[in-house]
């Protein structure tokens with residue numbers, strides 16, 4: 001079977017072979033401009049959009065931190081969306097179901113994973129640490145501390161929404177018998 005070959009660098013998304021040439025596997029590259037790391041972390045291009053960017057671990061974290069995933073949502077709306085997503089996924093292995101290639105115990109939804117990124121936390125963190133990080137970041141970005149800082153205000157909003165997502169997920173887990 002012979003096919004015309006074309007450069008891997010042609011077009012978008014970009015692909016490249018990784019590993020020794022003989023057993024090289026084709027991997028999609030990070031969508032961040034200029035980054036040649038494998039892009040295996042999907043991130044929605046906008047809230048509720050099926051379109052995805054694919055970033056490397058570092059740029060996925062950067063993207064999630066710098067881009068307000070919860071923008072336009074109130075904390076209640078973010079928590080509600082998270083609850084619906086969890087319910088629709090059947091409550092089992094949501095991260096696998098949605099192809100999230102990141103670390104984690106497989107029990108966190110996409111919104112929880114993003115909420116954790118907003119709070120700069122690892123997936124396996126205890127809830128107490130979530131509360132601590134939320135307090136710290138909310139304080140740092142609070143409008144009283146940074147008056148007139150639009151970026152800080154946006155971050156403050158995202159931090160609140162992220163905490164609410166994680167808090168309601170935690171509350172639901174408390175109800176679930178083991």
Ligand SMILES: [Zn+2]
Nearest residue numbers: 030035056059
């Ligand atoms: Zn990257």
